[in-house]
Amino acid sequence: MREQSPQLVERLRAGEPAAFREMVECYQRDIYALAYDLCGNHHDAEDLSQEVFIKAFRGIGNFRADAKLGSWLYRIAMNAHIDSKRRKPVQLVSIDAYASDPEEPASDRMAELAAAEARPDQSAGAARFQVDVENALGVLSAQERTVFVLRHYHDMKIGEISESLSIAEGTVKSLLFRSMRKLRDRLSHYRDEVGDPA
Amino acid sequence: MTTCGRYRSWLVEALYGELDPARRAVFEAHLSECGECAAMLNEFQRTARVMSRRQRPDPGPEFWDGYWNRLEERVAREDSIVVDASRFARRRSLGSWGYRVAAVVALLAAGAWIGRTMWAPSPDAPMIASTQVDSTPGQVREPTDDAVDSQDVAQTTREQAPAAIDAPPTDPRPRESAPPEESGTTGGPAVLASTDAGRYLERSQLLLLAVLNGDPADSSAFDTQRQRAGELMRVASSVREASDDRRVQDLVAQLEMILREIAHLEQSSDVEAVELIRSRVDREGVLLRINMEQMRSESARGAID
Numbered sequence: 382m383r384e385q386s387p388q389l390v391e392r393l394r395a396g397e398p399a400a401f402r403e404m405v406e407c408y409q410r411d412i413y414a415l416a417y418d419l420c421g422n423h424h425d426a427e428d429l430s431q432e433v434f435i436k437a438f439r440g441i442g443n444f445r446a447d448a449k450l451g452s453w454l455y456r457i458a459m460n461a462h463i464d465s466k467r468r469k470p471v472q473l474v475s476i477d478a479y480a481s482d483p484e485e486p487a488s489d490r491m492a493e494l495a496a497a498e499a500r501p502d503q504s505a506g507a508a509r510f511q512v513d514v515e516n517a518l519g520v521l522s523a524q525e526r527t528v529f530v531l532r533h534y535h536d537m538k539i540g541e542i543s544e545s546l547s548i549a550e551g552t553v554k555s556l557l558f559r560s561m562r563k564l565r566d567r568l569s570h571y572r573d574e575v576g577d578p579a
Numbered sequence: 580m581t582t583c584g585r586y587r588s589w590l591v592e593a594l595y596g597e598l599d600p601a602r603r604a605v606f607e608a609h610l611s612e613c614g615e616c617a618a619m620l621n622e623f624q625r626t627a628r629v630m631s632r633r634q635r636p637d638p639g640p641e642f643w644d645g646y647w648n649r650l651e652e653r654v655a656r657e658d659s660i661v662v663d664a665s666r667f668a669r670r671r672s673l674g675s676w677g678y679r680v681a682a683v684v685a686l687l688a689a690g691a692w693i694g695r696t697m698w699a700p701s702p703d704a705p706m707i708a709s710t711q712v713d714s715t716p717g718q719v720r721e722p723t724d725d726a727v728d729s730q731d732v733a734q735t736t737r738e739q740a741p742a743a744i745d746a747p748p749t750d751p752r753p754r755e756s757a758p759p760e761e762s763g764t765t766g767g768p769a770v771l772a773s774t775d776a777g778r779y780l781e782r783s784q785l786l787l788l789a790v791l792n793g794d795p796a797d798s799s800a801f802d803t804q805r806q807r808a809g810e811l812m813r814v815a816s817s818v819r820e821a822s823d824d825r826r827v828q829d830l831v832a833q834l835e836m837i838l839r840e841i842a843h844l845e846q847s848s849d850v851e852a853v854e855l856i857r858s859r860v861d862r863e864g865v866l867l868r869i870n871m872e873q874m875r876s877e878s879a880r881g882a883i884d
């Protein structure tokens with residue numbers, strides 16, 4: 382994750398618009414990537430990433446000058462995601478359902494699937510794999526998914542996740558264990574493809 | 580199996596290489612004896628490898644090029660909703676205030692009427708009593724004073740009533756003498772008479788949003804917007820002088836130039852000119868600067884409260 386220049390926080394606290402833009406341009410890719418991992422589709426990912434920056438912009442007064450801006454933005458993203466999941470039920474995408482009704486507006490994930498299928502370097506099987514993986518992630522609870530993506534895709538240590546989410550390390554381990562078990566069960570057919578670990 | 584529970588809690592740490600050497604040695608010793616835990620770790624490792632094959636699609640350069648603009652539009656949109664909501668709340672609050680005042684007036688009038696009808700001296704009362712009462716001014720008054728009393732109460736109540744919704748806090752003019760205000764996003768003359776920077780910024784923000792998002796075919800709305808831009812532009816220097824905040828002064832000066840451009844637009848269908856103004860507002864982050872000022876002043880008010 383990128384880190385801010387030392388003066389950026391001060392300029393943000395002073396309410397300098399150029400500093401806010403600088404922050405957004407510096408972190409937009411990281412925050413979008415995290416948001417995509419948390420939400421699993423482009424539309425919600427953009428929405429969440431924007432929400433993160435708006436919350437940061439409004440709450441910059443609460444930011445400790447000695448803290449890392451990137452970690453703070455991550456924390457906002459995680460909490461915003463968990464909050465939004467409390468309000469909105471999980472939705473799974475079914476390839477069969479999509480295929481049976483082509484008039485149905487395609488979800489973002491299906492659009493991504495179509496785009497992936499259109500790419501010559503990616504087979505339909507690979508696209509299906511992406512959908513299956515996203516659906517497997519969709520089975521996880523908001524907390525499980527958050528902990529899993531932070532550890533697996535964003536390389537945060539268990540202790541860091543615990544601190545960021547203000548939950549005990551034991552809880553993080555437990556959530557991670559449950560996530561792995563659910564993913565294992567959902568993706569058993571792909572597990573055989575990868576073979577035994579070295 | 581009874582000891583496996585302890586090792587299961589180490590599984591994920593082992594999976595991500597977070598076990599310290601001492602625990603790792605103990606864990607590996609357990610795995611060599613427990614096929615079930617060893618199998619589970621193997622499955623987890625393979626699942627992790629499956630998950631690592633997942634690809635995150637990049638939305639492409641167009642998405643990133645427009646990211647800032649979309650974010651800025653959302654900030655402006657959400658803040659305009661907040662402004663509308665707060666105006667509605669103020670209106671509701673004033674409405675309930677009005678009802679309370681009306682209730683007090685009605686109560687006073689009813690009290691006066693009851694007092695006069697129930698306890699007024701009857702025509703049959705001895706003359707001397709009437710004389711005594713008349714000789715004590717203020718206790719009983721002639722019936723013709725009733726109307727005056729009611730007017731006094733009403734007048735007093737009117738004077739105590741809060742200012743109009745959009746009237747500036749510093750406007751000393753009585754409500755009746757103030758020019759009529761216009762509804763909508765462009766504000767009214769009463770506001771323009773104010774040098775209150777907060778209200779000036781709010782009015783300018785709403786005007787900019789109306790101009791930038793307005794329907795080019797709606798020429799009457801455009802004429803009003805252009806007129807409001809001219810009015811806001813004319814009071815800009817007074818607002819700047821009244822403010823001792825350098826940042827506000829700069830922002831008002833920046834707004835003044837944009838408002839001048841709007842005021843001098845020939846017609847709303849001059850798409851090119853409107854587009855130039857829009858790009859200038861975007862480029863200079865004007866709406867964002869207004870939002871930041873509003874939030875800064877809200878924070879300051881919160882700190883004082």
